[in-house]
Amino acid sequence: MPLSNDFIEQFSTPGDAYRPHIMWFWNAPLEEDEVRRQVRDFRDAGILDFYIHPMYGFPADYLSEEMFEAIGWAVDEAKKHGMRFWIYDEYNWSSGAAGGYLIRDNPDRRMLVVTSDEQASEHGPQDDQAVWQCEDESGKATVFRETPQNGVAPFGQWSPFCWGQEGYGDVCDPETVRAFIELTHEAYRSRFPGEFGKTIAGLFTDEVSYCLAGFYGKSERSLPWSHGMREAFLERHDYDVAARLPSLLANVGDYRRIRCDYWHFLTGRLESAYYRQCTEWCREHGLTLTGHLSGEELFRHNIVFFGDFYRCLRWLDIPGIDAIFPQLNHEADHFMVAAKSGGSAIRQLGRDRLLCETYTGSGWELTPE
Numbered sequence: 402m403p404l405s406n407d408f409i410e411q412f413s414t415p416g417d418a419y420r421p422h423i424m425w426f427w428n429a430p431l432e433e434d435e436v437r438r439q440v441r442d443f444r445d446a447g448i449l450d451f452y453i454h455p456m457y458g459f460p461a462d463y464l465s466e467e468m469f470e471a472i473g474w475a476v477d478e479a480k481k482h483g484m485r486f487w488i489y490d491e492y493n494w495s496s497g498a499a500g501g502y503l504i505r506d507n508p509d510r511r512m513l514v515v516t517s518d519e520q521a522s523e524h525g526p527q528d529d530q531a532v533w534q535c536e537d538e539s540g541k542a543t544v545f546r547e548t549p550q551n552g553v554a555p556f557g558q559w560s561p562f563c564w565g566q567e568g569y570g571d572v573c574d575p576e577t578v579r580a581f582i583e584l585t586h587e588a589y590r591s592r593f594p595g596e597f598g599k600t601i602a603g604l605f606t607d608e609v610s611y612c613l614a615g616f617y618g619k620s621e622r623s624l625p626w627s628h629g630m631r632e633a634f635l636e637r638h639d640y641d642v643a644a645r646l647p648s649l650l651a652n653v654g655d656y657r658r659i660r661c662d663y664w665h666f667l668t669g670r671l672e673s674a675y676y677r678q679c680t681e682w683c684r685e686h687g688l689t690l691t692g693h694l695s696g697e698e699l700f701r702h703n704i705v706f707f708g709d710f711y712r713c714l715r716w717l718d719i720p721g722i723d724a725i726f727p728q729l730n731h732e733a734d735h736f737m738v739a740a741k742s743g744g745s746a747i748r749q750l751g752r753d754r755l756l757c758e759t760y761t762g763s764g765w766e767l768t769p770e
Contacts, residue, residue: 418754422450422487428458431471440478451479452489452605455500457559463492463500464584469592476593476600485602487691490585493555495608495695497570497675499584501556501563503577504570510577511549511568512611513626517650518544533643539653545646547626554613569613573627573670578678586682598687603718606679608695610706611671624649624663625705627670638662668708676716683718691756693721698739714746721756726763 423443429435443451453472461467476486492500504511533545550568557566571577586604593601611625624646634642642663648656649663683690694713696702707713714720722739743755760767 417449420447420449422452422756423448424452424454424489424758425475426454426456426458427460427471429460431460431467433471433474436471436474437478440475440484441482444482444484449483450485450487450602451475452487454489455491456493459492462562463560464502464588469588473592476596480596480600484600486596486600487602488586488589488604488688490604490606491556492560493558495554495556495569495610495613496606496692497572497578497581497609497613498554498556499570499581501560501566503581503584504568505563505566507580508549508568509628510570510574510580512571512573512613513547513628513630514550514612514623515545515547515626515646516623517646518546533646535644535647543647543650545643550612550623569610571627572609572675573611573625573667574629575674575678577628578674582678582682586679590686601688603689603691604679604683605721606690606692608693609671609675610695611667611708612705613695625667627667630666630670633670634662634666637666642666664704664708668712671707672709672712672716676713680716680718689718691717691719691721693723693756693758697722697742698724698735700738710742711746711749714743715750718752719754719756720746720750720752721758723758723761725759725761 425439440451443449453475455463455468459468461471472486478484479486490496491498498504532547534542535545536542553565553567554569557563560566570581572581589601590597611627612623631641631643642659645654645659648654648659680690694707694710696706697710703710720743722743724736724739740757743757747753747755
């Protein structure tokens with residue numbers, strides 16, 4: 402189907418709301434004149450919206466006074482020229498650990514996993530909730546252990562202030578997410594209270610996942626878990642999921658129903674604890690919430706990272722996807738899955754915009770063609 406002339410004309414001269422937004426990476430000493438000059442360069446190039454993305458190479462400690470002072474220069478210059486600053490709410494990625502501070506200072510806030518071992522415990526089942534010994538229909542025993550996720554996620558791999566911090570925040574736990582919001586979002590609000598909903602237009606939250614650290618770790622056959630999950634699951638489904646854990650790994654028992662219950666329950670925990678809280682906080686303070694999920698281009702990753710693509714995206718005012726590393730992925734069968742899924746989501750949700758994070762890993766030789 403050929404493109405209409407109206408579409409071509411609108412694409413060539415979009416309204417301000419549809420101009421590209423820039424992810425701005427700071428990796429040089431912070432000088433006020435230089436920060437302000439680069440904001441004006443954005444304006445002169447027709448870029449009116451920008452994010453400052455703290456990541457490895459960032460010249461100030463994350464969430465420090467030095468960082469907020471420099472961001473203040475950019476916000477003030479943007480205000481002068483009718484531009485908009487958007488908060489990127491993490492150091493590196495994925496959102497949910499405040500650069501690692503949250504779990505470094507509060508290790509009990511780490512996301513949990515359940516690991517399995519086919520060697521039965523010499524002491525039999527334990528009394529606490531950390532270890533369960535289950536038998537399948539054949540009498541085969543498996544020991545399941547509740548433990549913090551291992552693995553060093555990107556926010557800890559390259560952060561000089563919490564180097565090598567293992568784990569990830571429990572984004573399925575409401576109290577942990579509230580602590581993350583307090584550390585991160587409220588820090589911006591306390592510094593720029595008069596600019597929310599004005600020069601500060603919104604907030605980008607990035608690649609939140611209930612198995613993030615495990616993805617970078619060494620745990621085998623691990624299952625995402627969360628604080629208080631066993632009790633909450635029992636209240637919802639009237640059976641103890643801990644006693645049926647073998648059905649999540651093998652085709653034993655009523656495994657189809659148990660797996661559906663488990664993954665739907667995890668999605669609901671993530672949706673309610675993280676996305677709903679972030680949405681409510683942004684709406685209370687006049688911000689637009691955007692961002693994207695992790696692994697949306699592969700359906701199998703949908704399950705193990707966040708569960709239900711559409712249930713999570715419905716909480717974002719501007720749903721998003723990413724389409725990165727194009728030179729590696731553009732010929733892959735899955736490269737357009739995220740775009741098609743995102744387009745479907747905004748139609749179902751009645752939204753008129755879909756954000757796409759792109760050009761990451763493209764190389765300097767990339768051209769518009």
